[in-house]
Amino acid sequence: MSDAPRFTILRTQKLKSLGSVRRSLKHSFREQETPNADQSRASENTHIGAGSTAEAMAEVKSRLPEKRRKDAVLAVEYLVTASPEAMHSKSREEQDAYFADALEWLKERHGAENVVYAGIHRDETTPHLYAYAVPLDSQTGRLNAKKWLGGSKALSQMQTDFAERVGKQHGLERGIEGSRAKHQTVQRYYGNLEAATARRIEITPEALESKVLEKGWISKTVESPEHVAQRVTQQVNEKFTEVAAKASEFTQERRRRQELGATLTQQQKRLQKLQEPFKGLSKEQVGEVIKVATRFQRSNELEKIQRREQQKDRSKGMER
Numbered sequence: 001m002s003d004a005p006r007f008t009i010l011r012t013q014k015l016k017s018l019g020s021v022r023r024s025l026k027h028s029f030r031e032q033e034t035p036n037a038d039q040s041r042a043s044e045n046t047h048i049g050a051g052s053t054a055e056a057m058a059e060v061k062s063r064l065p066e067k068r069r070k071d072a073v074l075a076v077e078y079l080v081t082a083s084p085e086a087m088h089s090k091s092r093e094e095q096d097a098y099f100a101d102a103l104e105w106l107k108e109r110h111g112a113e114n115v116v117y118a119g120i121h122r123d124e125t126t127p128h129l130y131a132y133a134v135p136l137d138s139q140t141g142r143l144n145a146k147k148w149l150g151g152s153k154a155l156s157q158m159q160t161d162f163a164e165r166v167g168k169q170h171g172l173e174r175g176i177e178g179s180r181a182k183h184q185t186v187q188r189y190y191g192n193l194e195a196a197t198a199r200r201i202e203i204t205p206e207a208l209e210s211k212v213l214e215k216g217w218i219s220k221t222v223e224s225p226e227h228v229a230q231r232v233t234q235q236v237n238e239k240f241t242e243v244a245a246k247a248s249e250f251t252q253e254r255r256r257r258q259e260l261g262a263t264l265t266q267q268q269k270r271l272q273k274l275q276e277p278f279k280g281l282s283k284e285q286v287g288e289v290i291k292v293a294t295r296f297q298r299s300n301e302l303e304k305i306q307r308r309e310q311q312k313d314r315s316k317g318m319e320r
Contacts, residue, residue: 006082006083007083007086007174008082010079010158010162011078012077012079012149012155015074015076015077016071018060018061021057021074025053025057028130029053029056030123036124037123038123041123044122045119045122046120047117048117048120049117056117056132059116060117060132060134063114063116063136064134065141065142068142068143069143072143072145073145074134074143075116075132075133075134076110076132076145077132078106078129078131079130080099080129081126081128082167086171086172087126090170095127101166101169103115103118103129109148110148111138114136115133116133117132118130118131135149159175175260277289
């Protein structure tokens, strides 16, 4: 069995304008050129909740409050997949089950009514689910992306929760918590692929000889240089795109391994620091130290509770 990582992959992208939402949706619906996608497999893609960019935009607008800040996040784009080898080792049914559970997790997270559109792309190298959620806070009725994506702690908790509630059920695990690996946005995920396919191969008619298509008794039909160039260029670019996408995934995987190595080194240093106070102590002495630390922790927690209660009492007194 391969020892390749079997990690969950969850990416997010904040979309702060209707224009950015529309551009992202056009990519999702393949209504614009998508270099890293195989057009012949577009029929394998799945759309959930809307059938076009126009329909999805209408759903987004229907959830947006009339009054909102100019810099408010209008939608959050989620991308869900797994380590390439882990994803490809799953059958179509197993992949669908993983994506279905991921979508349910998103609906619980934002409210089903706020997950306005989702889909599955199978025309790229690694299948993935994508979804759009309007970050509407049910308690205030306002847009509040910070509630879900506010800071590194919230992002880390999101990854942990997703891995525990979704990934674990499908044989996948969370990346190392406290890792030095940088969060990769949806935009960067696609940027890596598009950068790899940016250089296209062009074949000029002068470089080719026309082939005989049909030979008769008196005359023969041959391809024009332009037709040959167009045909061969298309074939070469299709192969190049496929290879470039795989190369991009390899680069991402190598970077991930390097980051995990740095994380392991960092965690080992932390562990050494934690072990320093216990050096030279017997098991019984270590146990006593832990008991004392536990008493201090309980005492500190009680003090926090008392301070909160005192603050509440002062607030009530001011209201009177």
